[in-house]
Amino acid sequence: MNNLRGIYTIWYRDLLRFWHDKMRLIGSLTFPLLFLFIFGSGLSARMGLLGPGIDFTRFIFPGIIGMTVLMSSFMAGVSVVWDREFGFLKEVLVAPISRTCVAVGKTLGAATVALLQGMLILLFAPLIGVSFSMWTVLALLPLMFLLAASMGSFGILLATRIRTMEAFQAVMQMLMFPMVFLSGAFFPVQGLPTWMNILVKLNPATYGIDPIRQVALGTQADSPFSLILFGHTMSIWDDVMILALFGLVTTVLAIWSFSNQE
Amino acid sequence: MSDYIIEVENLVKRFGGLVAVDDISFKVKVGEIFGFLGPNGAGKTTTINILCTLLRPTSGRALINGFDAVRQQSQVRQSIGLVFQDPSLDERLSGLQNLRFHAMVYNMPASVREQRIEQFLQMMQLWDKRHNEVRTYSGGMKRRLELARGLLHHPKVLFLDEPTLGLDPQTRHRIWEYILKLRQQEDTTIFLTTHDMDEANKANRIAIIDYGKIIAMDSPEKLKKMVGKDIISVKTDDDKRAAKEIELRYQIEVRHDSSGLTFEIADGEQFLPDFIKEFSHKILSVNLRCSSLDDVFLKLTGREIREEEVRDTLKAMVRQHGRRMRR
Numbered sequence: 001m002n003n004l005r006g007i008y009t010i011w012y013r014d015l016l017r018f019w020h021d022k023m024r025l026i027g028s029l030t031f032p033l034l035f036l037f038i039f040g041s042g043l044s045a046r047m048g049l050l051g052p053g054i055d056f057t058r059f060i061f062p063g064i065i066g067m068t069v070l071m072s073s074f075m076a077g078v079s080v081v082w083d084r085e086f087g088f089l090k091e092v093l094v095a096p097i098s099r100t101c102v103a104v105g106k107t108l109g110a111a112t113v114a115l116l117q118g119m120l121i122l123l124f125a126p127l128i129g130v131s132f133s134m135w136t137v138l139a140l141l142p143l144m145f146l147l148a149a150s151m152g153s154f155g156i157l158l159a160t161r162i163r164t165m166e167a168f169q170a171v172m173q174m175l176m177f178p179m180v181f182l183s184g185a186f187f188p189v190q191g192l193p194t195w196m197n198i199l200v201k202l203n204p205a206t207y208g209i210d211p212i213r214q215v216a217l218g219t220q221a222d223s224p225f226s227l228i229l230f231g232h233t234m235s236i237w238d239d240v241m242i243l244a245l246f247g248l249v250t251t252v253l254a255i256w257s258f259s260n261q262e
Numbered sequence: 263m264s265d266y267i268i269e270v271e272n273l274v275k276r277f278g279g280l281v282a283v284d285d286i287s288f289k290v291k292v293g294e295i296f297g298f299l300g301p302n303g304a305g306k307t308t309t310i311n312i313l314c315t316l317l318r319p320t321s322g323r324a325l326i327n328g329f330d331a332v333r334q335q336s337q338v339r340q341s342i343g344l345v346f347q348d349p350s351l352d353e354r355l356s357g358l359q360n361l362r363f364h365a366m367v368y369n370m371p372a373s374v375r376e377q378r379i380e381q382f383l384q385m386m387q388l389w390d391k392r393h394n395e396v397r398t399y400s401g402g403m404k405r406r407l408e409l410a411r412g413l414l415h416h417p418k419v420l421f422l423d424e425p426t427l428g429l430d431p432q433t434r435h436r437i438w439e440y441i442l443k444l445r446q447q448e449d450t451t452i453f454l455t456t457h458d459m460d461e462a463n464k465a466n467r468i469a470i471i472d473y474g475k476i477i478a479m480d481s482p483e484k485l486k487k488m489v490g491k492d493i494i495s496v497k498t499d500d501d502k503r504a505a506k507e508i509e510l511r512y513q514i515e516v517r518h519d520s521s522g523l524t525f526e527i528a529d530g531e532q533f534l535p536d537f538i539k540e541f542s543h544k545i546l547s548v549n550l551r552c553s554s555l556d557d558v559f560l561k562l563t564g565r566e567i568r569e570e571e572v573r574d575t576l577k578a579m580v581r582q583h584g585r586r587m588r589r
Contacts, residue, residue: 086352090350
């Protein structure tokens with residue numbers, strides 16, 4: 001009970017801060033929307049259909065949702081570095097709540113904020129001529145949340161080991177963009193050069209983007225967009241298992257890392 | 263239940279080759295104001311960080327409210343309140359939200375929470391500003407809010423790490439008024455670190471700390487007696503003769519310069535009335551200066567504590583400024 005309250009308090013603060021900071025919200029939506037409308041519209045006309053009834057804009061739309069969720073949750077680790085710099089982390093660390101609560105609360109806070117941002121992108125679906133059924137949306141939300149939570153705990157894990165804002169930003173740039181570009185958010189992951197194929201399959205984000213796309217576009221046998229691992233076409237559940245495992249490992253490491261903060 | 267709220271035995275903290283805290287032991291009684299006095303880098307903050315579970319000691323033991331600072335962290339944390347040297351507020355939240363966060367984290371029942379938050383905000387004269395974001399507060403207001411926060415959950419021990427560093431004298435005075443008032447109301451033990459002499463004088467007992475070691479520990483009055491003598495300066499209508507008279511009558515050395523005569527005497531306050539009555543020359547002015555903790559520190563270490571103080575204040579200013587620039 002005490003632990004739940006601790007987690008809730010940490011989570012609640014992150015949401016309050018998000019709410020106070022509406023500029024950040026607008027800023028964080030600009031980039032994905034630019035991608036969607038400018039890239040999407042620019043390339044769609046030339047590329048024609050990538051699959052049955054699916055042009056480039058429709059193809060990248062689930063990718064853009066995944067990218068928004070990924071970037072927002074991964075970047076949320078910055079709040080830990082920020083709190084350290086402004087001293088608030090000390091208030092959290094001397095509080096009589098376990099470090100496990102702090103790490104879990106932070107992860108859930110990052111995931112919730114990222115989910116909200118992803119949902120805002122979903123609202124743009126009608127503008128590119130996509131309509132989702134209620135059931136599709138309900139299936140998308142938990143997948144988005146899983147991606148957000150695992151990337152959030154990864155970001156927080158890194159943040160507990162990084163002392164300065166500058167270093168954190170550098171690490172983010174070095175990890176985040178490769179993760180986004182190599183996740184299959186912008187292109188189908190079949191028939192890639194070998195080196196790229198290996199990186200794509202090693203990238204945990206790949207297993208977050210694929211199920212979102214499968215739900216958004218519908219799963220078909222022999223789809224040109226399928227993710228194939230060792231000759232096996234990944235189902236939504238296969239992806240979820242791998243991503244959840246990754247999330248579990250990063251969460252445990254983040255808890256451990258928080259517990260050893262001095 | 264022991265009489266001591268803090269018990270520290272042979273505490274050592276090393277950072278690599280540097281020994282920040284070098285085998286210190288002390289005890290603090292319930293309800294006492296206990297001060298750590300020393301220049302920056304002496305190990306004051308490191309000791310506080312160990313006592314409040316932020317750092318693990320290399321060796322030795324620390325008990326707070328009977329709980330071990332390493333093995334019973336959660337109970338220790340519940341027993342203490344803290345005001346850090348550097349601000350530790352969430353600047354993007356309001357004053358009220360900062361206190362609410364604290365109350366929730368410290369498991370205060372909802373029924374007590376709001377009422378006590380209001381009580382402390384009123385006392386610190388922040389009630390009118392409670393909905394403003396903390397980044398709009400002045401330095402003094404932030405410090406008052408931190409003090410309110412440190413006391414909100416009625417801790418057994420309140421740690422104050424340089425509580426008035428970088429504040430103007432008026433705010434400093436006000437904050438001390440609050441601290442003393444709160445101690446009376448809540449019977450809180452106060453552990454403070456400072457390199458400010460005025461502040462150290464407010465403590466019941468002081469440990470003077472230098473290079474990680476406690477080099478003296480007693481009440482401020484007794485520590486000052488260690489240096490012993492009071493200093494008296496006199497101006498007369500004829501300093502030359504007056505000097506002779508004093509030297510002859512009291513068998514002491516008198517310094518004579520353009521500003522008058524100065525000499526040291528064991529108990530200045532009792533000496534002065536008789537001196538003035540019996541002195542044959544006309545006295546133009548007289549000044550008695552008691553030995554200060556400055557003098558104590560000087561005598562014990564051969565260095566002035568103040569030299570370091572100026573540098574620290576500058577450093578604090580630069581740090582504050584740097585932060586603002588980065589935002």
